[in-house]
Amino acid sequence: MNHFEPIDGILHAEEVSLIDLAETVGTPVYVYSTATLERHYRVLAEAVAANGKALGDVLIAFAVKANSNVSVLATLARLGCGADTVSEGEIRRALKAGIPASRIVFSGVGKTDGELAYALDVGVRQINVESPSELDRLIVVAERSAACPDIAIRVNPKVGAGGHAKITTGGEGDKFGIPVDEALALYARAASSHHVRPVGLACHIGSQITDLAPLEAAFVLLRQMTMTLREQGLEVSRLDLGGGLGVPYQGGAMTAAPADYVAMAARVLDGLDVDAVFEPGRLLAANAGILLSRVIQITERAADADGSGRRFLVLDAAMNDLIRPAMYDAFHEVVPVTPRSGEAVSYDIVGPVCETGDTFARDRTMPPVQPGDLVAFTGAGAYGAVMSSEYNTRPLVPEVLVRNADWAVVRPRPSYEDILDREATAGWLVKA
Ligand SMILES: Cc1ncc(COP(=O)(O)O)c(C=O)c1O
Numbered sequence: 001m002n003h004f005e006p007i008d009g010i011l012h013a014e015e016v017s018l019i020d021l022a023e024t025v026g027t028p029v030y031v032y033s034t035a036t037l038e039r040h041y042r043v044l045a046e047a048v049a050a051n052g053k054a055l056g057d058v059l060i061a062f063a064v065k066a067n068s069n070v071s072v073l074a075t076l077a078r079l080g081c082g083a084d085t086v087s088e089g090e091i092r093r094a095l096k097a098g099i100p101a102s103r104i105v106f107s108g109v110g111k112t113d114g115e116l117a118y119a120l121d122v123g124v125r126q127i128n129v130e131s132p133s134e135l136d137r138l139i140v141v142a143e144r145s146a147a148c149p150d151i152a153i154r155v156n157p158k159v160g161a162g163g164h165a166k167i168t169t170g171g172e173g174d175k176f177g178i179p180v181d182e183a184l185a186l187y188a189r190a191a192s193s194h195h196v197r198p199v200g201l202a203c204h205i206g207s208q209i210t211d212l213a214p215l216e217a218a219f220v221l222l223r224q225m226t227m228t229l230r231e232q233g234l235e236v237s238r239l240d241l242g243g244g245l246g247v248p249y250q251g252g253a254m255t256a257a258p259a260d261y262v263a264m265a266a267r268v269l270d271g272l273d274v275d276a277v278f279e280p281g282r283l284l285a286a287n288a289g290i291l292l293s294r295v296i297q298i299t300e301r302a303a304d305a306d307g308s309g310r311r312f313l314v315l316d317a318a319m320n321d322l323i324r325p326a327m328y329d330a331f332h333e334v335v336p337v338t339p340r341s342g343e344a345v346s347y348d349i350v351g352p353v354c355e356t357g358d359t360f361a362r363d364r365t366m367p368p369v370q371p372g373d374l375v376a377f378t379g380a381g382a383y384g385a386v387m388s389s390e391y392n393t394r395p396l397v398p399e400v401l402v403r404n405a406d407w408a409v410v411r412p413r414p415s416y417e418d419i420l421d422r423e424a425t426a427g428w429l430v431k432a
């Protein structure tokens with residue numbers, strides 16, 4: 001069930017009219033649905049439960065990078081969801097949202113000594129080590145902290161996948177993970193240290209993966225590596241399978257179903273006696289959020305000798321609010337909140353930022369709109385607000401969480417005073 005549906009001709013988030021919301025909070029604004037977040041988590045948790053013991057004692061750790069709003073995290077935390085984090089800041093957010101440290105995984109290619117020390121101090125469940133030099137640093141930090149953290153070695157399985165080259169993480173030339181032979185050797189080396197306890201292997205091969213084949217190839221490799229390590233007498237009790245499962249951004253687009261994904265993982269790991277970790281980000285959050293924006297104007301450019309004319313739909317949202325189209329040519333549906341009758345029109349949908357790249361879509365055919373109308377970008381709940389900035393000194397886009405007929409501003413829009421007060425004028429530039 002979609003929780004962003006029209007009621008009496010007006011698009012709603014659950015029971016909240018987006019017209020009312022825009023009037024109160026202003027635009028642009030991200031709007032999240034509690035019911036969708038909960039449903040997405042439950043679909044995955046039920047798929048896990050349906051596979052019995054094949055995946056062991058499973059942890060679903062939401063990839064905080066996809067949507068780090070503390071209220072979003074707290075919504076998932078209440079259902080028992082853990083967190084996959086990539087920085088001290090994300091660990092702090094997860095803890096603030098009520099996710100216990102015992103359900104927090106710390107990943108990332110470049111964790112600083114300070115971040116490692118913080119993770120040990122709060123006692124995260126496991127640290128995914130991504131390079132030999134990180135292991136060396138972690139051993140020193142752990143010795144200093146008198147801690148002995150559980151670690152997983154992140155493998156680069158040479159299986160890259162994903163919706164765009166910029167979001168592939170498991171391929172040969174990618175910066176993520178450790179090549180298989182090196183990872184096996186590093187595991188044995190870690191096992192000989194008194195300051196870390198290797199408990200498993202991890203992989204994450206990319207994002208917006210719509211086909212299970214590359215994921216299966218990576219999981220099969222983890223299984224083979226587990227057996228190799230066990231033959232050497234080493235303990236392997238956890239496999240972190242990463243995230244990466246894609247979502248439909250466009251009506252009718254095909255992606256693998258979460259239930260098939262979990263069943264595939266269960267098939268591959270069956271009989272191995274390990275506890276699996278899943279790190280879904282986009283899967284839980286993308287279709288739980290929209291970006292609501294207002295049409296500023298429509299600029300018609302007549303055809304000249306060099307080219308065809310254009311019709312620019314200029315919105316008050318821009319690439320600084322939602323960067324996915326500019327960065328990955330990502331597709332987001334743009335739907336009018338109150339559709340007008342009339343023939344579909346082709347627009348170049350753009351924002352007000354001074355970059356040609358501030359283009360959400362070229363030649364997008366959609367129902368006609370007029371200045372002042374509201375439109376919603378769908379599928380914007382993951383890698384939306386988290387990647388926003390104040391480029392062009394546009395106030396950071398606010399976020400609203402809806403629950404039934406209730407809603408709350410869970411990140412307010414800063415005022416211009418807030419923005420300017422964050423900066424200091426160098427003393428020598430201030431008039432005496
Ligand atoms: C280590 C790790 N886990 C999980 C994720 C979540 O990925 P996705 O949002 O595609 O599920 C990412 C991001 O790609 C990641 O880097």
Ligand SMILES: N[C@@H](CCCC[NH3+])C(=O)O
Pocket residue numbers: 065167169207208324328382383
């Ligand atoms: N930010 C990317 C996904 C990156 C995943 C992080 N490893 C996107 O919007 O699709």
